[in-house]
Amino acid sequence: MVVVANPPVVDQIPLLRSPGPRDSFAAVPVVDLSRPGAARAIVDACERFGFFKVVGHGVSADTMDRAESEAVRFFSQALADKDRAGPAYPPFGYGSKRIGLNGDMGWLEYLLLAVDDSASLSDSCAAPSNAAFRAALNEYVAAVRKVALRVLEAMAEGLGIAAADTLSAMVTEQGSDQVFRVNHYPPCPALQGLLGCSATGFGEHTDPQLISVLRSNGTSGLQIALPGGAAAARWVSVPSDRDAFFVNVGDSLQVLTNGRFRSVKHRVVTNSLKSRVSFIYFGGPPLAQRIAPLPELLGEGEESLYKEFTWGEYKKAAYKTRLGDNRLAQFEKK
């Protein structure tokens, strides 16, 4: 019998099949935010995949490049210097390999940061302390948050909701729970040639918030699960595009639309040759926000598929789960 053990360097990090050309998802829906028809296209993509790519967003390449090069500079420091920005839990800062509090591991290092009401990194996050890095991230966060708000407004329009700010207001209200993550996945050459396996960068999960807006440096690795019906989900690789944003529907938006929009399962597979750097803005509501289907979206006699909860209750429950758990299951009406 042949026993294959993880090389020690990736011990405790689950392995995934290395993606090949046939896994590439060429049909990622693309929404041009600057064109008429964006609202319909967004709703269609959210119903089919819970995922789409955004172009025509108006964020300057300079803003994105500055944040990226400052992030690369941060992660290239000695571990002892990066550790000074940590630990990530609790509540925010630098983390390495451990994700969450319940034993999940990935081949990455990251900064987990809070965003305040004025769209800047929260003063409660001392990290990053470098002024140039902080300024670059603040500029990026302000820009990406505007993209998130435009997308949420277009969603409301596409769904036929009368008040255009019904969804966007949830992430702009005082006390809204916005989080920003900077992820760095170093290449993992130790696995080259090992039965076509790669280290897990970020394990499969859905995002608990309403919406997540992601941008990467152009190194591939992001995969989403295509809806499989009764069959097992099929994982496909999202072709990277450093000039675009990628939007994930989160669990809370799935509930607000009573399941019409799909919260998308996604994960990151480590590239064996190149570093991946990604930025993700997570738009969540204030802790007291009730998460329940919007009355305007319920058809005649249609009932909520979910028990009532607040964002605070959901978040608390989420942080007790493992990354890959189906967090909404405990809130579904049987």
Ligand SMILES: C=C1C[C@]23C[C@@]1(O)CC[C@H]2[C@@]12CCC[C@@](C)(C(=O)O1)[C@H]2[C@@H]3C(=O)O
């Ligand atoms: C294992 C975990 C990490 C996570 C909190 C959790 O307990 C389950 C959800 C995870 C997630 C996914 C989306 C982004 C994130 C910041 C969030 O709000 O929920 C992460 C959490 C994390 O990285 O700490």
Ligand SMILES: O=C(O)CCC(=O)C(=O)O
């Ligand atoms: O780094 C990526 O591309 C995605 C990471 C992710 O899903 C997350 O941070 O929640």
